Amino acid sequence: MSSTISDVAKLAGVSSATVSRVINKPDIVSEETKKVVHSAMEQLNYYPNVLGRNLRQSRSGFIMVLVPHINNPFYIKVIEGIQEISQQKNYNVMLCQNYIDPAISAQYIQHLQQRTVDGLILLDNTIDNSLLGDIDYTKYPVVQCSQYAKNTPVPYVTVDDTQAMRSLVRYLLSTGRRRIALINGDKRFIYAKNRFTGYKQTLDEMGIAIDKDLIKYVSSLDCQSAMIAATSLLDMENPPDAIIGVSDVLALSAMKVAFKKGMKVPQDISIASFDNTNMTVLAEPSITSISQPRYNMGKEACNMLFERMDNPNAKVRQIKLQAEMIIRDSTLL
Amino acid sequence: MSSTISDVAKLAGVSSATVSRVINKPDIVSEETKKVVHSAMEQLNYYPNVLGRNLRQSRSGFIMVLVPHINNPFYIKVIEGIQEISQQKNYNVMLCQNYIDPAISAQYIQHLQQRTVDGLILLDNTIDNSLLGDIDYTKYPVVQCSQYAKNTPVPYVTVDDTQAMRSLVRYLLSTGRRRIALINGDKRFIYAKNRFTGYKQTLDEMGIAIDKDLIKYVSSLDCQSAMIAATSLLDMENPPDAIIGVSDVLALSAMKVAFKKGMKVPQDISIASFDNTNMTVLAEPSITSISQPRYNMGKEACNMLFERMDNPNAKVRQIKLQAEMIIRDSTLL
DNA sequence: CTGAAAGCGCTAACAG
């Protein structure tokens, strides 16, 4: 079997405590003994057993990142940001998908109580944050990312969806569009609520009446639902001259429906989206999209989590980052 | 702090061994004591501390899945399959991305020696399997997935790339195409080598001379490289009448270039790809693609890994799954 | 069916 710290100690002629110090606090060990210990470690091909260390320090060295589903490219970059920070802190990431199933989430959350993981970053967007209700966030370090709960002392990092939508609608209006349709997600999601607010505010300010028929909701962000929504929009007697999808897949699907109806983008209709994943560039024409600072969201969320893991009484920070509009061919008039 | 097994034992008036049995081997405990213990656990809101258990059993309860990058949708489904099986086995997954950097891989592989993880599924495609050379696969459970090493006793599950390419080329020929271009990945990758073999074999069999100018290699599977390759193909004096990309992004990029040159797909040129991710459906026209059994690859690889974790001397299985061609608009003549 | 006792491998006081 593999060698232990006391094997090394014996071979080096020192105590296991000293070996431990060589590994963890090399500064307080004399050069000479360090040399002896290192050579013993090498001879025995020794690697510290993390399980022993974990028990002793009662830390697992893992954080959990709970997302709905990684087939949504939005999460990929966020996860990268999280992994960047956690690696700096010598922590591993356990990435969990709940497939929007609260039962699965509940199982994963047990990992906090069982000490499988030391903290949790919640990218879950379960409606009404029901999930958060199951977690004792006073006891375990938890940070929300993207989605967030109002009036709850849980740290979060999110993006200013209202503002992002405002800039997008304003821009479309500036290109002369007046019948701007919106394909939104379930309004019980905060992002959907906020984006709708931005949409409504901007039209209100410009004195444009809201046409309820121009607003569609999809229960899931996939091609099928999106195509149904887009078809009903484009089949209207007085169809929209622009469509905003709250996710790239929605916009791409809408564009596909427009093509099928013989419409040209952007000549006949403008198309815009949120998320700015690489689909927007691969599409023909390329799609104007709202780029959220996904990587930074991940980094910030992870930083916040470590703040709380280091000090459970640290101030609860709740921050909102700004998004950016990337204008591409699909709206260029 | 949270309660321990001996707190529960004390409250229930039994030994901690009995509490342990209630949790792990309930069958050999009397109904009565079980009841008492359960109620004590509830009163104390007890959850077993996994760190203690792990040390005792010297297992971490984690397996590692090492992939190049999860922005490649190919891996997403494989990972899902892996997670499905590992969850059944009460194992957690540590998903690691090496960003095609051997130094990062090397760091992760230490986790095996440190016992942070109990096994490894390698989806890495580092050229020449250099990575595998760093792992003592006789000592630690390792399974390769997708990529594999010939003549090495490491279990793997892969897909019959040669056969898949053969069927695709044969099909394109059957639609009348004769100048079929190939945008391939670095030939030192096994998948690239095998797909090239399938391409060459089929053309040879049909008595069609290989035009080397029709074969392009990209060092990375992104839009930029792909567009450069596609542009040089379509700028030829005698351009191809079909382009196969070994990944969806490559094909989509090629299609974009074709559009820019005023060509129509499939009328002027056929486009086909490997991977069959949802981009192929979102594209207009939708793209003919080779669908690999990604989910099953993940499941099989994970099953193999547990076989080896359960029994290090288990027979080394090396299996090859079949891919399927999905015909869509981009090649319909 | 249950209890006592040992110990997984490590780190952290404490003492020198």
Add this chain to the structure above:
DNA sequence: CTGTTAGCGCTTTCAG
């Protein structure tokens, strides 16, 4: 700067 000692929380013999 280093050694001694204790113990993290759990499971697993071995007895009974």
